[in-house]
Amino acid sequence: MRTHELNSTTGGSRSRQKSQSVTLDVVARLAGVAPATVSRAINQPEKVAKKTLDRVNQAIASTGYVPNLLAGGLASNRSHLVAAIVPSIINLVYVETIQAFSNKLRDSGYQVLLGESGYGQETEETLVATVLSRRPDAIFLTGIQHSLNCRRQLLAAGIPVVETWDLTPSPLDLVVGFSHDRVGETVAEFLFQRGFERFGIVSADDPRAMVRNKAYVNALKGRGVNDVPVGIVEAVSSLQRGRQGLANLLDQGFGPGAVFCSSDTLAQGVVTEAQSRGLRVPEDIAVIGFGDQNFAAHIFPALTTVKIDRAAIGQKSAQALLARLNDEPVAESVIDVGFDIVARETA
Amino acid sequence: MRTHELNSTTGGSRSRQKSQSVTLDVVARLAGVAPATVSRAINQPEKVAKKTLDRVNQAIASTGYVPNLLAGGLASNRSHLVAAIVPSIINLVYVETIQAFSNKLRDSGYQVLLGESGYGQETEETLVATVLSRRPDAIFLTGIQHSLNCRRQLLAAGIPVVETWDLTPSPLDLVVGFSHDRVGETVAEFLFQRGFERFGIVSADDPRAMVRNKAYVNALKGRGVNDVPVGIVEAVSSLQRGRQGLANLLDQGFGPGAVFCSSDTLAQGVVTEAQSRGLRVPEDIAVIGFGDQNFAAHIFPALTTVKIDRAAIGQKSAQALLARLNDEPVAESVIDVGFDIVARETA
DNA sequence: ATGAAAGCGCTAACAA
DNA sequence: TTGTTAGCGCTTTCAT
Numbered sequence: 001m002r003t004h005e006l007n008s009t010t011g012g013s014r015s016r017q018k019s020q021s022v023t024l025d026v027v028a029r030l031a032g033v034a035p036a037t038v039s040r041a042i043n044q045p046e047k048v049a050k051k052t053l054d055r056v057n058q059a060i061a062s063t064g065y066v067p068n069l070l071a072g073g074l075a076s077n078r079s080h081l082v083a084a085i086v087p088s089i090i091n092l093v094y095v096e097t098i099q100a101f102s103n104k105l106r107d108s109g110y111q112v113l114l115g116e117s118g119y120g121q122e123t124e125e126t127l128v129a130t131v132l133s134r135r136p137d138a139i140f141l142t143g144i145q146h147s148l149n150c151r152r153q154l155l156a157a158g159i160p161v162v163e164t165w166d167l168t169p170s171p172l173d174l175v176v177g178f179s180h181d182r183v184g185e186t187v188a189e190f191l192f193q194r195g196f197e198r199f200g201i202v203s204a205d206d207p208r209a210m211v212r213n214k215a216y217v218n219a220l221k222g223r224g225v226n227d228v229p230v231g232i233v234e235a236v237s238s239l240q241r242g243r244q245g246l247a248n249l250l251d252q253g254f255g256p257g258a259v260f261c262s263s264d265t266l267a268q269g270v271v272t273e274a275q276s277r278g279l280r281v282p283e284d285i286a287v288i289g290f291g292d293q294n295f296a297a298h299i300f301p302a303l304t305t306v307k308i309d310r311a312a313i314g315q316k317s318a319q320a321l322l323a324r325l326n327d328e329p330v331a332e333s334v335i336d337v338g339f340d341i342v343a344r345e346t347a
Numbered sequence: 348m349r350t351h352e353l354n355s356t357t358g359g360s361r362s363r364q365k366s367q368s369v370t371l372d373v374v375a376r377l378a379g380v381a382p383a384t385v386s387r388a389i390n391q392p393e394k395v396a397k398k399t400l401d402r403v404n405q406a407i408a409s410t411g412y413v414p415n416l417l418a419g420g421l422a423s424n425r426s427h428l429v430a431a432i433v434p435s436i437i438n439l440v441y442v443e444t445i446q447a448f449s450n451k452l453r454d455s456g457y458q459v460l461l462g463e464s465g466y467g468q469e470t471e472e473t474l475v476a477t478v479l480s481r482r483p484d485a486i487f488l489t490g491i492q493h494s495l496n497c498r499r500q501l502l503a504a505g506i507p508v509v510e511t512w513d514l515t516p517s518p519l520d521l522v523v524g525f526s527h528d529r530v531g532e533t534v535a536e537f538l539f540q541r542g543f544e545r546f547g548i549v550s551a552d553d554p555r556a557m558v559r560n561k562a563y564v565n566a567l568k569g570r571g572v573n574d575v576p577v578g579i580v581e582a583v584s585s586l587q588r589g590r591q592g593l594a595n596l597l598d599q600g601f602g603p604g605a606v607f608c609s610s611d612t613l614a615q616g617v618v619t620e621a622q623s624r625g626l627r628v629p630e631d632i633a634v635i636g637f638g639d640q641n642f643a644a645h646i647f648p649a650l651t652t653v654k655i656d657r658a659a660i661g662q663k664s665a666q667a668l669l670a671r672l673n674d675e676p677v678a679e680s681v682i683d684v685g686f687d688i689v690a691r692e693t694a
Numbered sequence: 695a696t697g698a699a700a701g702c703g704c705t706a707a708c709a710a
Numbered sequence: 711t712t713g714t715t716a717g718c719g720c721t722t723t724c725a726t
Contacts, residue, residue: 022503023719034697039721049695064503069480070426071719073417074702081481090446095437099463111477114461116446130458133416134428156369156411239642269645276647295586298616300623370703381713386705396711418703421718 022063031059042067073135082321083131084140085115085124087206088236093263093291093310094142097164100314101140108322110137117142119206119235125150132157138321144168144175145207160324162317166208167336174324176317176335180208183306183339184215187288190341191258192223196286198257201230202245202266204237209262212290216260229254237262242269243276246285250277256284258347264289264296264305271299271346286347301345312337369410378406389414420482429668430478431487432462432471434553435583440610440638440657441489444511447661448487455669457484464489466553466582472497479504485668491515491522492554507671509664513555514683521671523664523682527555530653530686531562534635537688538605539570543633545604548577549592549613551584556609559637563607576601584609589616590623593632597624603631605694611636611643611652618646618693633694648692659684 028035033052041048041056048056059065073079082105086094102112115131117124125147131139132153138160144167146154154161154172161173168175191199199220203209217228231248233241245266249259261267267289274285281287281301289296289305296303316335323330375382380399388395388403395403406412420426429452433441449459462478464471472494478486479500485507491514493501501508501519508520515522538546546567550556564575578595580588592613596606608614614636621632628634628648636643639654663682670677 024721025719035719036698036721037696040696043721047695052695064499066476066500066504067480068421068482068719070417070421070482071702072721074415074421074704075719075721077702077721079417089436090439090442092437092439095442099437102463111460111481113458116449129413133414134458135415135417152411153413157413238645240645243645268642272645272647295615298585298587298590298619300619371705372703382703383705383714384712387712390705394711399711415703418718419705421720422703422705424705424718 022065023068024065027056027059027063027065030063031055077135078137079135080110081113081134081136082110082138082140083113083115083134083136085117085127085131086142087117087119089114089116091236092293093308094165096310097314097317098140100311101318102314104315104318105322108325112140121145121147121150125153128153137325138162140164140317140321141172143208144171146172160321162321164313164317167334169334171333174317174320174330174333174335176313176320176337178308178337178339180211181215183290184212184217185219186339186341187212187260187306188216188219188223190343191260191286191288191347192220192225194258194286194347196258196347198255199225199228200249200254200257200259201228201261202242202249202259202270203230203232203262204235204241204266205232206235206262209290212262213260233266237265239265239269239272242266242271243273244269246270246273258282258286258288261287261289264291264293264303267303267305267346268295268299271301271303282346288341288347292342296342297344304344304347305342307340307342309337309339369412370415371412374403374406374410374412377410378402424482425484426482427457428460428481428483429457429485429487430460430462430481430483432464432474432478433489434464434466436461436463438583439640440655441512443657444661444664445487447658448665449661451662451665452669455672459487468492468494468497472500475500484672485509487511487664487668488519490555491518493519507668509668511660511664514681516681518680521664521667521677521680521682523660523667523684525655525684525686527558528562530637531559531564532566533686533688534559534607534653535563535566535570537690538607538633538635538694539567539572541605541633541694543605543694545602546572546575547596547601547604547606548575548608549589549596549606549617550577550579550609551582551588551613552579553582553609556637559609560607580613584612586612586616586619589613589618590620591616593617593620605629605633605635608634608636611638611640611650614650614652614693615642615646618648618650629693635688635694639689643689644691651691651694652689654687654689656684656686 024035024038028038041053115127117127128150141163142165144163163171163175164177166177167179201213229252231245233245267287270287274281279285289303292305292307296305371382371385375385388400462474464474475497488510489512491510510518510522511524513524514526548560576599578592580592614634617634621628626632636650636652639652643650643652
């Protein structure tokens with residue numbers, strides 16, 4: 001028996017509280033109905049006579065009854081929990097997607113269980129197992145690369161799955177994202193059109209960024225640009241790492257030219273480093289970021305970047321999952337949210 | 348019966364999967380032992396003979412068994428879930444605390460259920476109820492202000508509670524944080540010592556920031572400074588709002604002087620706005636932030652700020668909660684993590 | 695519209 | 711060390 005003593009509101013006396021002893025049965029007895037009726041009153045009030053409903057609600061209020069969703073989930077085989085796995089919770093970019101996802105699901109009575117996988121497949125696999133033990137009704141994944149074991153577990157769980165932030169013709173179930181290949185190409189094209197002659201990269205070593213970088217380099221190669229110096233930094237972007245990245249590039253003799261960054265944060269670091277060295281942006285160093293985060297439009301000079309509708313990824317993921325959960329037909333299992341280049345002052 | 352079809356690894360065939368039908372009993376039968384033994388093998392392996400353990404583990408591996416924690420939690424009255432409620436999940440400052448909290452708890456087999464309350468007591472109350480229905484073993488709260496109903500619910504739940512990011516002599520149960528009053532005073536003192544003569548504030552309208560502001564203004568008053576213009580912006584800090592905040596102050600005729608910001612993000616906005624107007628930092632506008640976020644040391648000029656050990660709040664909260672959960676004596680129920688002023692270039 | 699009864703998958707005494 | 715027996719608190723047919 002676990003009980004704990006909490007200070008009362010007055011901060012004074014300490015008395016033993018029986019832990020959560022108000023159950024459905026207690027409410028039922030108090031309302032003079034069967035437990036099943038209380039259950040219905042809570043979950044399908046339209047199936048209960050108004051008079052009964054009132055009595056039940058009053059009993060609930062007077063007891064302060066809080067349903068036990070562990071029991072409910074076990075009995076109904078629906079946990080009303082949706083798991084979401086992101087590489088990093090301190091990366092705003094993913095959190096904004098999760099926020100939209102979460103809000104949309106909340107409206108339908110689901111709660112989101114958030115997990116942080118880091119940028120490796122192994123930790124993802126472990127996390128998926130952990131999270132599946134809570135029997136979520138559906139699961140949100142970041143990226144489309146998962147270990148074989150992870151795929152198996154997901155398959156065995158028999159729940160709707162949405163993979164996000166990328167695209168593939170053959171998703172596990174559903175996929176909502178955009179093409180990183182096309183981003184890389186489009187950025188190359190954009191910078192080329194702007195008349196830059198030297199091109200560099202400052203990128204985190206995350207897999208999706210690498211895809212963009214590769215496409216960028218290839219597109220440039222197609223334009224006759226063969227030397228594209230790269231400054232790779234560790235996976236969690238920060239302003240500091242952006243500064244290091246540019247310093248690195250400059251050390252490699254990178255002259256006047258444009259730098260494609262794998263995130264706006266890194267881009268901001270590049271701008272900062274340039275400024276602190278007295279280099280002009282964009283004349284000496286032009287910069288294009290990725291993400292169009294909130295600050296992008298407001299730093300000085302304003303950041304040119306690739307705009308990703310992060311909230312849309314969350315919303316559409318929720319929407320698709322909800323359709324699955326309601327056994328509605330899903331119009332399309334591959335949803336492309338696209339991207340745009342927002343030309344501001346840095347490139 | 349909810350079953351869903353997922354593409355198999357090969358992306359080809361679509362076959363119905365029975366949803367998670369591997370239970371403890373199946374594993375037990377396969378291993379030729381009683382269900383209880385499998386349970387022990389998983390939860391207290393030291394109480395099981397090595398030979399038996401091996402057989403069980405093999406059965407688990409070959410079936411891909413994933414325990415059902417809803418059932419486990421119901422039976423044992425321990426969900427191995429700890430709820431954490433923060434005002435905003437897109438505010439890095441709180442998320443960093445949660446990350447440390449989460450990591451520490453993971454080591455002891457707990458998973459964190461994260462909830463976002465916004466900056467109001469009502470939504471917090473609703474969220475607490477929602478979250479308690481999952482029967483968490485403990486709960487992490489941000490701030491010390493909660494509605495009466497919320498306090499009641501928490502009390503009734505009978506679980507350990509830690510309030511954070513603030514201090515009070517009479518916590519609900521445990522509190523880990525620092526004194527916002529003292530921050531305000533200390534900042535005033537610091538700026539005064541540096542020889543500034545005019546003082547302003549750019550602040551979000553969140554309650555804890557307001558406490559700091561008030562203490563700052565009072566301390567200044569004690570020094571004979573009576574006019575402290577304030578630029579208040581909406582609760583979610585952003586670079587843009589920082590810029591607006593300074594613009595606002597400047598419109599009020601704020602001359603050369605120092606500005607105390609309620610977050611580093613706002614401070615960065617203030618610096619940016621100053622720069623974009625050709626004002627010198629710190630000569631014309633000096634700035635002190637709050638938080639010492641990762642970027643603070645690396646923006647240009649480097650930000651002077653109040654350093655809060657956010658990870659320590661998370662760790663110590665986890666530690667204290669863990670002690671409660673293990674029925675160990677808790678040395679102190681009020682834990683002050685303190686703060687420091689980091690003098691860099693902006694003030 | 696409501697009630698009775700069975701059981702979801704697991705853990706926790708207690709026996710053996 | 712292992713097995714047996716009861717539930718945990720709910721939802722869900724199936725009756726009524």
